[in-house]
Amino acid sequence: MEPMLAEGLHKKPLKDIVAKVVQLKFNCVRLTWATYMFTRFSENIVSQTFDILNLAQAKQGIAQNNPALLNMTHVQAFEAVVDELGRQGLMVVLDSHVSSPKWCCSDGDGNGFFGDADFDLSEWQLGLFIVAMHFRSKSQVVGISIRNEMRGRCQTEAKLRKIGTRLNYAIDLSFLKNQGLGTNLDDKLVFESHWYSWSVQAGTCFDNTKVVYDHYLFLQDEVDEQFPLFLSEFGYDQRVIASSDSFINCFLSAAYKYEFSWSLWALQGSYYRRDSQIRL
Known part of the structure; x- marks a missing residue:
């Protein structure tokens, strides 16, 4: 997230990356963005940011494969990605991932919940408004995830004050059993979770599926009012391959x-920069 540019553009031309996504039979891309990219850094140029982050090798790769992007602002480059996805027939979900562009997520990263250092309510709302207005005419954009993985100390305190509900890294929507939102946004509301x-x-x-059912799968099983559910992240620790088959088989059964x-x-195989480390 720190470079504020879709990954892999130093490896292949944008159109080739999108073509690969199509070839793999995906029909939609969840494209992440940081609030500050639109509210504070909208005029920053891609090449300048890569210089500041000391990403010389990645910048050279972008110059070879996607040279036009280097002189764009981050917002323009983001839009160029959205446009190419649309040209090749892919839908797009714009994911409000963090406020400050950094790797996500931890309890203390300042991006977790209202009141955290980088989670100002008004600025978050402004970011959502800017993005919604900017992309409203693009038919390939089918939705906006309003925030990724609510979490952390402020989340817990909000629960204790009875002004919110703990969502625990997007794995717990059980509060909806007893406390509805009071709106379905004109049938445009989709709930999102991770497994x-x-x-x-x-x-x-x-047993695992029962826990997940109690947390959010019940939304797909309500008799009177069923809500769409989008599991935007799932997986296992790929460093522990022994656990892969059992998890994936269980996940596919539930799906x-x-x-x-x-x-x-995520689909990309590397990062320009992650947790202040280059070329991971």
Whole structure:
């Protein structure tokens, strides 16, 4: 997130990357953005940011594969990606991932919940408004995720003050059983959650699925009022391959039974910069 540019553009031309996504039979891309990219850094130039972050090798790769992007602002480059996705027939979900452009997520990263150092309510709302207005005419943009993985100390305190509900890294929507939102946004409301192998460790697949059902899959199973559910992230620790088959088989079984939409986090194979480390 620090470079505020879609990953991989130093490796391949943008149109080739999008063509690969199409070839892999995906129909939609969840494209992340930082609030500050639109509210504070909208006029910053891509090449200048890469210089500041000491990303000389990545900048050279972009110059070879996507030279026009280097002289664009971050917002223009972001829009160029959205436009290419649309040209090749892909839908786009614009994901409000963080406020300050940095790797996500931890309890203390300042991006977790209202009141955190980098989570000002008014600026978050302004960012959503700017993005919604900027992309409203693009038919490929089918939705906006209003915030990724609410979490942290302020989230817990809000629960204790009875002014909010703990969402715990997007894995718990159980409060909706007793406390509805009071609106479905003219049938445009979709709930979003995540399922990782380490987020639910109840034992068997049956037990894990029951926990996940109680947290959010019940939204797909309501008789009177069923809500669309989008699992925008799922997976397991790829450094521990032994756990992969059991998790994936369990996930696919639940996906078949409850028919929720899902996306893969993440498709790229490397990062320009992650947690202040270059070329991960």
